[in-house]
Amino acid sequence: MPLIEIKNLHARIGEREILKGINLAIEPGTVHAVMGPNGAGKSTLSNVIAGREGYEVTEGEILFNGENIAELSPDERARAGIFLAFQYPVEIPGVTLSTFLKAALNARRKAAGEAEIAPVEFLKLMRDTARRLNLPDDLIRRPVNVGFSGGEKKRADIFQMSVLEPTLCLLDETDSGLDIDALKVVSEGVNALRSPERGFLVITHYQRLLNHIVPDVVHVFADGRIVKTGDASLAEELEANGYADYTDAA
């Protein structure tokens, strides 16, 4: 059974239709990349999967582990194992990363019928994960994303993903605004999470991220549809020729 199966998905914001019939299935253990020009609907797809308000699904369905998630709120989807790494991670003044992540981790544990994490265990998890992602030790005592550079924000999102251990990771333009060193750290963080039971949907405009996170499947998005699907070599082809062929076709 696929981890997530998207069938004929149509979605709109207000009167504007953005997704015009998406079909996509991600098997556990695989990395799917979604590439395409700006405005093709790539971010909308990840937002609709995560359950963000403001999008209306007009047709089709999303099955996560075989269950239709249409009626689930964003927090329920997250507790079920879906994680969205944001294109623009949000600043939360006055709330430390530690408080935030402890609440998120315990919400997941509670949903799974587990006890709350012990404070010592939590601190160790925070410290070890921060080191692995080359983030400062004091990170968890700082308010979420406040005063972080663009690269730190992206790394902090991957940090959250590493701690929460979702089964489906949606990465929305995680490479945008990253210099080459930050890109490497983020990619290593993602690769460390690759496992037989976990699936990834990596949304990106550029091929360079996919040199570091090598996908199993690449989809080309244009005007709300998947116009081509291939293996990792498709990304290289796009890098060489651009999106013009596909946007003209769409």
Add this chain to the structure above:
Amino acid sequence: MTDHPLPFIEHLTEAAAHLPGGPTAAALRQRGLDHWCALGLPGRRSEAFKYTRLDGLKDIGFHAAPLRDPHPAADIPAGDALTGDAHVVVMVNGRCSPHLSDLDRLPDGVKLDSLRAVLESEPESLDDLLGRQINTEHHPFAALNTGLLADGVVLTIAPGTTLERPIHLIHVGETADHALAVHPRVLVRLGQGSAATLLESRIGVGGAPCLMNSVTEILLEAEATLDHVSLLNLPEGFTSLALAGIDLGQKARYHGFIMGLGAGMARHETRIRLSGEQAHAGLDAAAVLAGNQHLDITTLIEHAVPQCTSTQTVKSVLDDSARGVVQGKVVVAPDAQKTDARQQFRALLLSPKAEADTKPELEIYADDVACAHGAATGALDAEQLFYLTSRGIDPRTARGLLIEGFLAEALERVPGGAHGPRDSLADLLARRLSGRLAATPDAEATP
């Protein structure tokens, strides 16, 4: 002019003969009475009370609190007050209660007495403190408090003394079958180079209305430091009016923090005068109001001399039909060059019926100064809420986290650690937020 007889006038005239203190106190009371007669309850045209209408007080029929010591077994709702290791002084209905207080186990250099005792035994020791930091001529409720001056607390810290544990003043309003008006006076003097933390909790029990009308006068001599935390946690039927007048000498530091969790109606006014060079005043507040609660935080910071600094951060969270008023004025005198004054007032509205009235005001007569003020009112941020819920946090917890985060900045400068009240304030706040406040974005207003 009003057709109603002036309220409290019977309290004022009947009390005069029985109240403690010598001719100085009597003369002060007479001035208070005169000014109350001239001013009366503030009406529609009063600019200072523009957003806070108190003319309803005339219809309540308050009784004066008895002058005798309060009942020793006063039923204090201690859970509503700040907690922690402190020297506790309890005032029940404006009367200092020695049996509920730790007046006699104080460190060297600290004197803490009931005002009534000092007025009876050595009233002359109050000559340069009592009535000096406030002006009854323009403030009706300070005039009323002064006209009925009878009891309260006098705290004196000797020069060079550092008090480790805070002094915690618990004001208890206790009503039974009739409405009660109480008018406590708190006098504080910190000698040169001394340091202390003063906590005040305003709490209450009882079905009948209560008016707590307090006046606090604080004098900080040169290089003295005072952290002053006031908690307002009163029942719905209570009205809390407070005026604090604070004077800072050279290099003195005052940091005030007000936590407003309730009272049906409250107005807390703080007037700070920076009268010695390089003095610093900080005045922060956090309010969490719901139902029909009303809290008015009014401040005046007067930079009278050069090189002083002041900061103010007020954060209000308003749900249901609650109303938060913040009026903050900074005055910089012509000589007060190199003044640095900052004000920031922000309100978070959780309901369409909640209302925030914010009035920052700068009055600057010097040219070489740095002054900044800002005010903002808004709802919870949808992006932030989505970010939190997208990590698995339920919406109610997410709203609670955002509200706590919003208030955190105002709490930053409150002393923490073993003796600081910050943890206790955070507990009270968490308790308040775990209630209905964070429950729904558009909670129905309580009738």
